[in-house]
Amino acid sequence: MNIKEGEIFGLLGPNGAGKTTTMNMLCTILNPTSGYAKIGGYDVFKEREEVRRSIGIVFQDPCIDNFLTGRENLAFHATMYHMKKREREYRISEVLDLLDLKGKENIKIDDCPAGVQRRFEVARGFMNHPKVLFLDEPTIGLDIVARRKLWEYIRRLNDSEGMTIILTTHYIEEADYLCDRVAVIDNGRIKVIDTPDNLKNSIGKDVISLEIENGRRKEFLNVLTGLDWIEKVEAYNNSFELSVSGGDERVPELVNLADENGFTISSIDSHKPTLEDTFIHYVGKTIRESEGSMKEERKARRARRRGRR
């Protein structure tokens, strides 16, 4: 897979798909068991120093010193990259501006709300003018408002500094909103790479999702397969995803059909394909179903709490 300069690229996949592992390998933290990768022409495994100098990272778990202020954290990071004092001060005020963190830089990280802490981590990530910025689940554990805000900032970074941004996420909306291109991965393999729009169009038709009440899914499937306007059926327990031609007017048709055959539809909904539908199409289960996500969120929250001690 190739990631272009200046784009926002998303790695989308269920938990355990290998998003963070991919990220860690690209960031020189983990050694790959096979294969290779290059960032800005540098080999990730043979030219670590050069790679490290040209990237910035925001990790999935909070990785910021709680006892220091935001400014101190930024300054710490900058000196690790050998930034001289004047350059450092200039850059700090630049990134504070960009992420609207002015006025918060002298508060201990511990005393900042989670959204602001995260923003400081993002700010730190691009202190050193990286060519590529990695964001591993940047909005995990944030409330909706903080998440939206962070999205705006990520966009702004990409616009104003022109840096390539690679992010992993299991929030579909996030990938849809932010990414120029998305790779859907599962079990360590790339299922598909394309723009969110193309991905949505690739499964083509309108989508009807419905749920039946009693558990005779096999029989219901048989009823559905007889219809020529249904292109594709995917069933999970009692819920079905149909790709159809026609859209809304098919809803009453389906309800009647179910009635005639003695099935009860408990819910039905027709919509244009979303990135989530695409995801289900390629990965075969809804992202929310993978129980890992709650666990991970809890873990992140726990880590934040612990960091507060």
Place this chain on the structure above:
Amino acid sequence: MGKIIDPLPMYTMWLRQMIRFFRMKARLVSSLVMPFLFLAFLGIPLSILPSGAMPGIPEDMNFLDYLAPGILGMTLLFSSMMAGASVLWDKEFGFLKEVLVTPVNRLSIMLGRSLGGMTTSIIQGFMIIGISVLMGVNISSVSGLLLSIVFMVLICATFIGFGLILATQLGEMEGFMSIINMIQMPIFFASPAFLPMEMMPHWLKSIICLNPFTYGIDGLRGSLVGYSTFPLIHDFVILLVTSIVLMLVGAYCFEKMEAN
């Protein structure tokens, strides 16, 4: 890159330790409580013993004078072990990853941290010396006080290295915290920090002689209150060799440590 020691990041690591140290005042105060209790409730009362009552303590020295360098050593031992192991805290809170993805080599990172830990330990050490003097301990001379800094540095280097080795081998904070007392306390008690070697049974004496901490205590005592069991140069050489070995092993372990 090729540069093995990278001064600016090292300074930054050091500075970070200092800021944290002075920001956590409660921790600083609580680290002084135990030494204070030892001096006040053991040192002062036992000083009423008639001179010569304890074998191994010279006739013209009271017990408080004898004990103070030992308690100073204890403070250094505990704080350096913790400083060495603080890498586990950073790992726990993820900060270690942030440091390890920067283009700074690990040796510089480790040295910067260690220098920070050393500085904070020695600051605590001077506070203990201050408390001791207030309680009436006689420091023999200014040059002795300066010489004691050398021994403080060596004690810190030795046990920061040791703490770092333990931390990297155990790999997690829970494990470290559960065994730290089991390791620290024997090191402390199997030394002449509390009581002179002359009072110990023979078998214990040989253990005490194998403990590098013994030579640190002896060196501190020699330089601060002018009495030591061994010649100071003897203490110095043994401690120097031990600290270099432990720091090297510690650096190697840190080099191999996983960030996750």
